[in-house]
Amino acid sequence: MSSSITFKTDTDGVTDPEGFFASADAADIRGKADERLDTGVLYSIAPCTAAGVFTRNAVKAAPVLDCERVLRVGGPIFGLVANSGNANACTGNQGIADSLSMVQAAELASGCPKDSFLVCSTGRIGDLLPMDKIIPAVKSVALRAFDGEKEGTKFSECILTSDTQKKTCTATFAVEGNTVTIGGAAKGAGMIQPNMATMLAFITTDIAADSTVLDNLLKESVKHSFNAITVDGDMSTNDTVLLLANGQSGVSLDGTSMKRFREALLQVCDCLADKIVADGERITKVVEILVGGAASDQDAENISRSIGNSLLVKTSWYGNDPNWGRLMDALGYANAQIDQHVIDISYDDVPALVGGNPVPENKPKWKEVVSKPRFTIRIEMHQGDGNFRLRASDLTEGYVNFNKSE
Numbered sequence: 001m002s003s004s005i006t007f008k009t010d011t012d013g014v015t016d017p018e019g020f021f022a023s024a025d026a027a028d029i030r031g032k033a034d035e036r037l038d039t040g041v042l043y044s045i046a047p048c049t050a051a052g053v054f055t056r057n058a059v060k061a062a063p064v065l066d067c068e069r070v071l072r073v074g075g076p077i078f079g080l081v082a083n084s085g086n087a088n089a090c091t092g093n094q095g096i097a098d099s100l101s102m103v104q105a106a107e108l109a110s111g112c113p114k115d116s117f118l119v120c121s122t123g124r125i126g127d128l129l130p131m132d133k134i135i136p137a138v139k140s141v142a143l144r145a146f147d148g149e150k151e152g153t154k155f156s157e158c159i160l161t162s163d164t165q166k167k168t169c170t171a172t173f174a175v176e177g178n179t180v181t182i183g184g185a186a187k188g189a190g191m192i193q194p195n196m197a198t199m200l201a202f203i204t205t206d207i208a209a210d211s212t213v214l215d216n217l218l219k220e221s222v223k224h225s226f227n228a229i230t231v232d233g234d235m236s237t238n239d240t241v242l243l244l245a246n247g248q249s250g251v252s253l254d255g256t257s258m259k260r261f262r263e264a265l266l267q268v269c270d271c272l273a274d275k276i277v278a279d280g281e282r283i284t285k286v287v288e289i290l291v292g293g294a295a296s297d298q299d300a301e302n303i304s305r306s307i308g309n310s311l312l313v314k315t316s317w318y319g320n321d322p323n324w325g326r327l328m329d330a331l332g333y334a335n336a337q338i339d340q341h342v343i344d345i346s347y348d349d350v351p352a353l354v355g356g357n358p359v360p361e362n363k364p365k366w367k368e369v370v371s372k373p374r375f376t377i378r379i380e381m382h383q384g385d386g387n388f389r390l391r392a393s394d395l396t397e398g399y400v401n402f403n404k405s406e
Contacts, residue, residue, distance in 0.1 A: 004173050004174070004260060005171055005172070005173045005260060005263060005264050005267065006171065006172045006173070007169070007170070007171045007264075007267055007271075008169065008170050008171075009168070009169045009271060009275075010166075010168060010169070011152075011168050011169060011170040011183065012150065012152030012153055012168065012170070012183070013152045013153075013155075013156050013168030013169065013170060013183045013184055013185035013202075014042055014152050014155060014156070014168075014183050014184065014185050014202050014203075014204045015042075015150045015151070015152030015155070015183065015204075016152065016170040016181050016183035016204075017181040017182065017183050017204045017205050017206035017246070017248070017249070018181065018206040018246075018248035018249055019044055019045040019046050019206060019246045019248035020042065020043070020044050020045075020152075020183070020204045020206075020244075020246065021042075021043045021044075021045070021145045021146070021148055021149055021150055022040060022041065022042045022043065022145050022149065022150070022151055022152050022154070022155035023040065023041060023141045023144035023145045023149040023151045023154060023155065024037045024038075024039060024040035024041075024141060024151060024154040024155050024157065024158035025037065025038075025039050025040075025137045025140060025141050025158075026038060026039075026137075027039045027083070027130075027133040027134050027136075027137035028130075028133055029083060029084070029085035029086050029123070029129070029130060029133060029134065030085040030086075030123075031130070036085075037154055037157045037158035038083055038084045038085045038158055039081075039082075039083045039134060039137040039138060039141060039158060040081070040082050040083070040141060040154070040155040040158035040159065041079060041080070041081050041082075041106050041110075041138065041141045041142045041144075041145045041155075042079045042080050042081075042082075042145065042155060042202060042204070042244075043078060043079040043110055043142065043145035043146055044077075044078055044079055044204075044244060044246045045246070045248070046246045046247060046248055047076030047077065047078060047116070047246070048076065048077045048078065048244040048245055048246045049076075049077070049208075049209055049210065049211040049214055049244075049245050050071060050077040050118070050211060050214070050242065050243065050244050050245070051071070051211060051214040051215035051217075051218045051219075051242070051243045052067055052068070052071050052118075052218075052240060052241065052242045052243070053218055053219055053222045053226075053240075053241045054067065054068060054239060054240055054241075055235065055236055055237060055238065055239035055240070056235070057235050057236065057237050057239070059089070059090065059237050060089075060237060061087050061088055061089035061090075061091075061095070061121060061125075061237045061238040062088045062089070062091060062095035062096045062098065062099040062121075063088055063099045063119045063120050063121045063238065063240070064237070064238060064239075064240060065096065065099075066096070066099045066100060066103065066118075066119055067118045067119065067120070067240060067242070070103075070115050070117075070118055071118075073115050074211065075113075075115055075116060076113075076116060077116055077117070077118060077244060078107075078110065078112040078113075078116045078117060079106065079110065079112070079116075079117050079118075079142075079145070079244075080106075080117055080118040080119065080120065080202065080242065080244075081102050081103060081105075081106040081117060081118075081119050081120075081138055081141075081142070082119070082120040082121070082122075082155075082158065082159050082200065082202075083102070083120075083121050083122075083123075083129070083134060083158070083159075084121075084122050084123050084158060084159050084160060084161050084187070085123040085124070085161070086121060086123040086124055086127055086128075086129050086130075087121050087122055087123045087124060087125045087237065087238050088121040088128075088129050089121075089125040089126070089237040089238055090125055090126045090237070091126070091127070091128055091129075094128055095128065095129070098128070098129045098131055098134075099119050099121070101131060101135060102119050102129075102134060102135070102138055103117045103118070103119050105135050105138040105139050105142065106138055106139075106142040108139075109138070109139045109140075109142035109143050109146065110142050110143070110145070110146040111146070118242060120159075120200050120202075120238070120240050120242070121238060122159060122161055122187060122200055122238050123161055125237060152168070152183070152185070153166065153168070155185060156168050156185035156187075159185070159187040159200055159202075160187050161187060162281055162402070163187050163188065163279055164279055165279060166185070167185065167186045167187065167188075167272055167275040167276065167279070168183070168184065168185045168186075168272075169183075169184055169267075169268055169271040169272060169275075170182065170183045170184070170268075171264035171265075171267050171268050172264075173260045173261075173264055175251045175256060175257045175260070176251075176256070178249050178250045178251045179249060180205065180206060180207045180249045180251050180257065180260075180261065180264075181205065181206055181249065182203060182204070182205045182207075182261075182264050182265055182268050183203070183204050183205070183268075184201060184202065184203040184204075184268040184269070184271070184272050185201070185202050185272075186199060186200065186201040186202070186272040186273075186275065186276060187199060187200050187201075187276075188200070188201075188276035188279070199226065199236070199239055199240075199241075199276055200238070200239075200240050200241075201226060201240070201241040201242070201269070201272055202241075202242050202244075203218075203241070203242065203243045203244070203265070203268060203269070204243075204244050204245075204246075205243070205244070205245045205246075205249075205261075205265075206245070206246055206247065206248040206249035206251075207245055207247065207249055207251050207252070207253050207257065207261060208245065208246075208247030208249075208251065208252045208253065209245045209247075209252070209253035209261075210253070213253060214243055214245055214253075217243075217261070217262055217265055218241065218243045218265070220262070220266075221262075221265050221266045221268075221269040221270075222241055222269060224266060224269075224270070224389075225266065225269035225270045225272070225273040226241060226269060226272070226273045226276075228273070228388070228389055228390050228391065229273050229274075229276060229277045229390070229391045229392070230277075230305065230308045230309055230390065230391075230392050230393075231276075231277060231280035231281065231283065231392070231393045241269075243265075273391070274286075274391060277391045277392070277393055280393040280399075281398075281399050281402050281403065282396050282398030282399045282401075282402050283393040283394055283395075283396060283399070284318060284373065284394055284396060285317050285318065285372075285373055285374070285375070285393060285394040286373065286374045286391060286392075286393055287308070287317060287374075287375060287376070287377060287391070287392050287393065287394070288374075288375075288376040288377070288389065288390075288391050289304045289307055289308055289376075289377050289379070289389070289390045289391075289392060290304075290376060290377070290378045290379070290387070290388075290389050291303045291304045291379045291381065291386075291387060291388050291389075291390075292378070292379070292380050292381070292386075292387045293380045293381040293382045293383055293384065293385070293386070293387070294336060294337070294381045294383055294384060294386030294387065294388070295336065295337035295381070295383040295384040295386055296384060296386040297386045297387065297388060298386070299334075299336035299337055299381075299383070299384075299386050300336075300381075300386040300387050300388035301388040301390070302334040302335050302336045303331045303334045303336050303338075303379065303381070303388075304379075304388050304389070304390035305334075305390060306330045306331055306333060306334035307327055307330045307331060307334075307377070307379075307390075307392075308390045308391075308392030309392070310326065310329075310330040311395060312326045312329075312330075313326045313327060313330055314392070314393070314394050314395035315394070315395050317370060317394035317395075318394040318395060318396050320367060320370050320371045321367075321370065322347055322352065322363065322366030322367050322369065322370045324345050324347075324352040324353060324366070327345060327377065327379070328340065328343070328345075328353070331343075331379070336381075337381075337383050337384075338381060338383070339356075339381075339382070339383065340356055341355070341356035342355055342356055342381075342382040343355075343356055343379065343380065343381060343382070344378075344379070344380040344382070345377065345378070345379050345380075346377070346378045347365075347366045347369040347370060347375060347376075347377060348369045348375055348376055350362050350365040350366055350369055352366055
């Protein structure tokens with residue numbers, strides 16, 4: 001981490017940058033008559049340029065389709081509305097109309113023009129939104145955000161589904177006496193296999209930036225963060241990462257600020273991605289898989305995903321079993337160039353395989369490593385310069401029990 005960037009976790013997140021406001025409320029979308037926050041609005045006092053990265057699932061939820069449409073229009077963005085408890089996915093024409101109604105309610109309440117708000121939903125697939133509950137909540141929350149509420153923590157809580165905790169962080173750096181801030185909030189715990197995951201991530205910044213530049217920087221950061229994690233190998237219909245920039249810091253994204261902004265943005269994305277894996281549904285371990293020396297970066301990614309999504313590998317991690325034979329099996333069908341006789345594998349820094357030859361005397365040390373809640377598996381392929389880092393989790397009976405029904 002650069003010494004010129006100050007980074008903090010568990011912050012207010014999206015309301016930390018200048019000129020951003022947010023609030024949230026309980027609309028009882030889940031129909032449980034509780035006080036759980038489930039509807040939120042993020043608002044910028046000044047128009048924003050924006051960028052987004054979305055699910056590659058061919059089945060896309062109505063909010064994803066609407067976000068893509070609004071970003072194609074390319075007009076100024078003043079904020080977004082989000083809900084949890086219902087994904088508004090696979091809901092046909094009514095779902096599309098409901099997404100538009102949510103946006104219009106936020107725009108009217110805050111006095112903003114048409115197509116200046118984005119919309120995101122997360123939760124159960126296939127159910128229509130309870131619009132009689134949502135629209136009044138959106139109007140009320142939008143008015144509070146417009147009036148200057150800085151309830152970033154509440155906003156970060158209203159998007160949670162099976163998550164056990166909010167996920168926020170903030171990075172700041174100085175440019176010629178002015179402070180630039182990047183704040184982020186995310187949700188995600190299950191159906192985590194990018195590109196991207198059952199996840200929403202909202203990132204705000206008070207730098208001034210061209211939307212094309214923002215788009216390129218966001219895609220670059222997402223590639224190395226949200227698109228490099230897995231919990232269960234499933235891809236969602238609603239995955240969305242949005243980046244809004246309102247220019248209120250007085251700093252423009254140019255040659256002077258570009259390097260630090262790129263670094264700070266990646267730190268925010270990487271932190272949020274790590275929090276998503278660490279909060280995976282009923283997991284007990286986070287495993288960093290580092291593949292190097294592959295024939296290409298794509299080969300390295302294929303190998304890491306093959307290992308990180310293998311049920312046999314994931315259950316062995318849960319059982320504290322350093323079964324590197326399962327790693328070899330998984331990389332063998334990863335559609336990558338390999339030579340099994342030269343591969344090196346280590347758990348943290350403890351060798352398990354060197355030049356294709358086992359190191360059985362290290363087994364007690366492997367078991368000690370795999371018993372930790374976090375550890376690293378390093379794999380050197382000796383085929384080229386390709387590399388990839390993937391963060392994965394174990395797989396527990398708790399995950400199965402949790403997902404037997406909704």
